[in-house]
Amino acid sequence: MTRPDLVITAARLWAPEPVAHTALAVVGERIAAVGSDDEILALAGPETTRIDAAGAALLPGFHDAHIHAQAGGLGLLGCDLDREHSLAGYERLITEYAASHEGEWVVGAGWFGDVFPGGFPDRALLDRLVPDRPAVFTSHDAHGVWVNSRALELAGIDHGTLDPPAGRIVRDAAGSPTGMLIDSAGELVTSLIPPHEPGDLRRALLTAQEHLFSLGVTAWHDAILGRFLTLPDCIPAYLETIADGSLRARVTGSVWWPPGAGPERLDDVLEKVAECRRAGFAVDSVKIMQDGICENCTAALKAPYTGIVPETTGDSVIPPHQLAEITAALDAAGLRVHFHGVGDRAVSECLDAVAEARRRNGPSGKPHQVAHIDLADPADLPRFAELNVTANLQPLWARADQEILERKLPLLGAERARWHFPFGSLERAGAHIAMGSDWPVTSPDPLWGLHTACTRTAPPADAHARNPESRVAMAPTERLSLESALRAYTLGSAEIAGLDDRMGRIAVGMLADLVLLDGPLGSAEDLSGRRVARTVLGGQTVYTSPEANQSEERAV
Numbered sequence: 273m274t275r276p277d278l279v280i281t282a283a284r285l286w287a288p289e290p291v292a293h294t295a296l297a298v299v300g301e302r303i304a305a306v307g308s309d310d311e312i313l314a315l316a317g318p319e320t321t322r323i324d325a326a327g328a329a330l331l332p333g334f335h336d337a338h339i340h341a342q343a344g345g346l347g348l349l350g351c352d353l354d355r356e357h358s359l360a361g362y363e364r365l366i367t368e369y370a371a372s373h374e375g376e377w378v379v380g381a382g383w384f385g386d387v388f389p390g391g392f393p394d395r396a397l398l399d400r401l402v403p404d405r406p407a408v409f410t411s412h413d414a415h416g417v418w419v420n421s422r423a424l425e426l427a428g429i430d431h432g433t434l435d436p437p438a439g440r441i442v443r444d445a446a447g448s449p450t451g452m453l454i455d456s457a458g459e460l461v462t463s464l465i466p467p468h469e470p471g472d473l474r475r476a477l478l479t480a481q482e483h484l485f486s487l488g489v490t491a492w493h494d495a496i497l498g499r500f501l502t503l504p505d506c507i508p509a510y511l512e513t514i515a516d517g518s519l520r521a522r523v524t525g526s527v528w529w530p531p532g533a534g535p536e537r538l539d540d541v542l543e544k545v546a547e548c549r550r551a552g553f554a555v556d557s558v559k560i561m562q563d564g565i566c567e568n569c570t571a572a573l574k575a576p577y578t579g580i581v582p583e584t585t586g587d588s589v590i591p592p593h594q595l596a597e598i599t600a601a602l603d604a605a606g607l608r609v610h611f612h613g614v615g616d617r618a619v620s621e622c623l624d625a626v627a628e629a630r631r632r633n634g635p636s637g638k639p640h641q642v643a644h645i646d647l648a649d650p651a652d653l654p655r656f657a658e659l660n661v662t663a664n665l666q667p668l669w670a671r672a673d674q675e676i677l678e679r680k681l682p683l684l685g686a687e688r689a690r691w692h693f694p695f696g697s698l699e700r701a702g703a704h705i706a707m708g709s710d711w712p713v714t715s716p717d718p719l720w721g722l723h724t725a726c727t728r729t730a731p732p733a734d735a736h737a738r739n740p741e742s743r744v745a746m747a748p749t750e751r752l753s754l755e756s757a758l759r760a761y762t763l764g765s766a767e768i769a770g771l772d773d774r775m776g777r778i779a780v781g782m783l784a785d786l787v788l789l790d791g792p793l794g795s796a797e798d799l800s801g802r803r804v805a806r807t808v809l810g811g812q813t814v815y816t817s818p819e820a821n822q823s824e825e826r827a828v
Contacts, residue, residue: 274299275317278784278811281309283325284792287778288332288762289755296330298784301810306780328805329793331758332776333490333785334718335522335765337664338610338643338708340414341484341494342506343381345476346468347712348483351380354412354712357736359387366401366409377465378402381410382712383418384736385567386675392442393418395451408461410501413713415565417458417501419451427461429453436460438532438589440570454568456531458501473509481521485815487717488787488804491522493708493769495559495610495643497548498528507544511551520809522785524769526559526610531589535597542605556638556770557608560598562589563618566646567679571615574649578685585617592621599625599640600632608768609640610664616647616691623652626659635660641706641768647684648694657702662768664706665695665760667725668714672746673737689747695725696750705756706764718761719799725757726796733800754796784811790819 276297285291285306295312297305305315316322347354351369353362362383370378385391398407398420406423410416424430431447439456441449453461484492499505513519527544530537541558548555564570569577569584576583590598602609603626611622622642629637641662646669656663669676670693681689691697699705707725709716720731728745730737745751752760766776775783786808793802805820806813 273304273315276304276315276320278321278323278808279312279316280323280325280330280786280788281312282327283330283788284327285778286329286331286758286793288758288776291778296778298811301784303778303780303782303784306778323788323806325788328791329789329802330778331488331787331789332762332778333787333807333809334488334761335769335776336484336489336492336708336711336716336718337706337765337768338495338666339492339711339716340496340503340506341480341492341711342473342477342509343503344483344712344716345478345480347381348479349476351378351409352382353380353409354382357384357387357738362387363397363401366398366407370402370405370407376405378405378407379409379465382412383409384412384675385416386678391567391679392416392450392452395420395424395449398451406461408465410458413565413567414501414503415455415568415570417453417462419453419461421451423461424449424451426464429460438587440568455564455570462501468504470508470512473504473506474512477506477509477513478518481519484521484716485807485809486804487719488807489521489716489718490785490787490807490809491766491769491771491775493557493765494523494525495708495710496528497525497544497555497559498530500528507548510553511548514552520814522771522775524554524557524771526557527555529558529560529598531561534590534594535601538598538601545607556606557610558602559610559612560590560595561612562595562622563587563613563615564589565614566683567675569683571646572618572621573615573647574617574620577683579682586615588618588621592624595621596625596628600629603629603637603640604633606638608638611640611642612644613642614644614646616649616652616688619645619648620652623655623659623661626661627655630659638770639704639768643708645698646693647688647691648698650691650697653694653697653701653703656698656704661703662706662764663698663703664708664768665693665725666710666714667695667707667721667757668709669693670695670728670746670750671724671730671737672739672741672744673730674739674742677739677741692747694750695752699752699756704764704767705760706768707757707760708765719802719804722754722757722761723796723799725752725760726754726799727751731800754793785809788820790817
């Protein structure tokens with residue numbers, strides 16, 4: 273064989289399951305050989321780069337199956353409240369940002385509801401911090417928008433404004449808007465924000481790429497190709513960076529189905545898919561949001577929320593019969609459907625829609641997926657395997673942080689809390705599992721997500737989960753094994769993206785997309801102490817930690 277360009281030896285390989293081999297060789301951008309140290313070193317030539325892993329874990333590159341990369345990059349570059357987790361911290365960040373930016377609007381994101389009394393912010397605080405301009409801050413989960421009085425005034429939102437479909441204007445006891453807008457109600461304000469400059473969006477996407485490389489993420493699936501609330505359309509930035517080669521990661525995505533839109537939007541969405549494909553963007557999926565989130569009582573549940581008067585079971589964004597029509601049409605067009613399904617009723621409606629598509633079009637269509645699955649009816653768990661539907665999990669959410677304890681679990685009650693993020697039950701029912709972060713909703717660090725998937729506790733370094741309860745396993749029977757979780761965050765995500773013929777495994781012929789950690793992985797408990805030492809994309813190092821720079825890497 274051709275002399276390898278790169279060899280890595282003395283590693284503990286996970287392929288993604290643990291294997292006995294300790295070394296691999298790379299020719300060009302693909303893995304050319306896997307074997308023992310002696311076998312691989314015998315292949316090396318004088319120009320081969322050699323990396324001694326010193327017993328550290330070597331994995332396939334992480335593949336984030338549900339992310340919003342451009343939005344994450346904008347957060348890193350803008351007023352990112354995710355950097356703090358206190359009211360005083362939010363006040364400082366907003367004040368500093370407003371003072372240093374002279375734009376017409378003050379815009380940011382990343383707040384958590386548990387920081388505010390009652391779970392929701394109001395306009396009074398923003399009026400004090402930003403009295404002279406409209407101010408708009410999207411919640412970390414992108415389902416709430418916090419605005420000041422000036423923004424409400426510009427949008428014409430007052431006592432008499434009706435709630436829009438699939439949205440809610442939060443009001444005080446007198447019926448006046450408080451400055452908290454839920455789901456589509458946020459667009460009454462966000463639609464007025466001046467658009468970003470194209471250069472800003474390009475910079476955000478490339479900033480996100482570098483950040484994700486530093487975490488070992490070499491591939492991702494962007495879950496909203498389109499505009500939503502304060503998230504600008506990311507398609508132009510993707511097409512530009514694909515065209516000039518600056519987007520190096522392996523990226524797929526789902527074109528956004530406008531919330532609440534019926535089957536009449538099919539042709540528009542199909543044309544958007546075709547536009548992306550003509551430009552070289554690998555898009556074969558459409559994103560449909562079927563409900564909201566539990567914390568806002570907009571996730572669609574089968575039984576009413578606990579303690580809420582008047583009773584509510586949340587919202588189905590699209591009527592189920594229309595959802596079935598849309599899903600069947602997309603399935604017939606050869607597309608995958610990427611559902612947002614949080615509540616147990618929404619999950620059932622998504623599965624029902626796929627069942628109707630299979631009935632009409634036959635069982636051989638592409639696999640579909642439901643993301644999030646905060647709750648699931650136990651009767652629905654076997655249907656994932658039966659219908660070839662992937663459970664797309666966001667593992668970092670499955671811990672008892674303050675927001676979940678104070679805002680979410682009381683709304684669900686004890687019985688439903690048993691089925692809160694039923695990872696283990698889905699696996700035992702035979703469901704195919706993929707994993708993603710939903711960044712910027714939560715951290716894109718796969719090691720953090722894997723830690724929580726396997727232990728059901730918060731990573732020790734996570735500033736958003738410092739309460740003592742977050743260190744106690746939440747629903748411990750729903751833990752995943754380290755092997756299952758690693759598979760989901762690598763090969764499982766590649767499979768649902770249709771890319772498992774080239775990535776997601778360490779094997780001869782696969783792309784050399786690799787992540788080398790700073791030590792071994794003996795058990796799930798090791799995850800909290802591990803960091804990424806090196807990320808390799810197509811045989812080329814795209815990230816090296818400062819510590820790894822000091823390790824031996826030499827061309828002989």
